[in-house]
Amino acid sequence: MYDSTHSALSKDRIFEAETHINYKPEDFKTKGIDLQSFNKEAMIERFKNIGVTGINVLILIYKPPVEEVTRGGIIKPPSAVQDDLEYNSMVGMVLKLGPDSYKGDQFPSGPYVKAGDWVIFPRGSSLQSKYEGEPIIMVEDFKIKLLVDNPSKVSR
Numbered sequence: 217m218y219d220s221t222h223s224a225l226s227k228d229r230i231f232e233a234e235t236h237i238n239y240k241p242e243d244f245k246t247k248g249i250d251l252q253s254f255n256k257e258a259m260i261e262r263f264k265n266i267g268v269t270g271i272n273v274l275i276l277i278y279k280p281p282v283e284e285v286t287r288g289g290i291i292k293p294p295s296a297v298q299d300d301l302e303y304n305s306m307v308g309m310v311l312k313l314g315p316d317s318y319k320g321d322q323f324p325s326g327p328y329v330k331a332g333d334w335v336i337f338p339r340g341s342s343l344q345s346k347y348e349g350e351p352i353i354m355v356e357d358f359k360i361k362l363l364v365d366n367p368s369k370v371s372r
Contacts, residue, residue, distance in 0.1 A: 249278060249279055249280070251366065251367070256309065256332045257332075259276060259309070260312075263311045263347070266311075266312060268314040270316050271314055271316050272317065272342075273310055273312070274310070274311045274313075274354060275309065275311060275353050275354075276351070277308045277352065278368075278370075279351065306337060306338065306370070307367040308335060308337070308353060309333065309334055309367075310329050310330065310331050310333045312331060313330075317357040322358065327357075328360065329363060334363065334364045335361075336360075336364060336370060337355045
């Protein structure tokens with residue numbers, strides 16, 4: 217959910233949005249992921265103590281950067297910002313594989329993905345949640361359909 221404490225914009229934040237300066241890492245929770253400054257390894261490390269079970273794959277849902285203020289200076293309402301953040305919830309980064317994922321006759325060449333890969337999976341395919349404010353999804357290994365090099369290129 218959108219954190220209403222971030223709805224009041226300071227002059228610096230408005231300037232940031234108008235000039236399209238990259239968001240800081242501490243803004244990822246409410247503003248999306250800026251791929252230029254995103255640290256995959258640090259994000260994977262944050263989830264290292266999470267236990268993934270069975271054939272499940274833990275995925276961080278990709279949220280493109282969202283601006284709260286348009287180029288023309290119009291402040292977007294919180295609901296519009298939230299809609300923008302949730303739009304691309306079929307793309308994400310693999311954080312961790314379950315112990316039984318990609319095993320058996322169905323996967324003769326072993327795992328198709330590894331931690332840090334950007335993947336596409338069917339929308340609404342599994343359990344979505346948030347952990348420490350980050351949107352995550354548990355997807356069964358066979359539901360991951362594609363690997364992509366840049367999640368910002370994917371749209372519905």
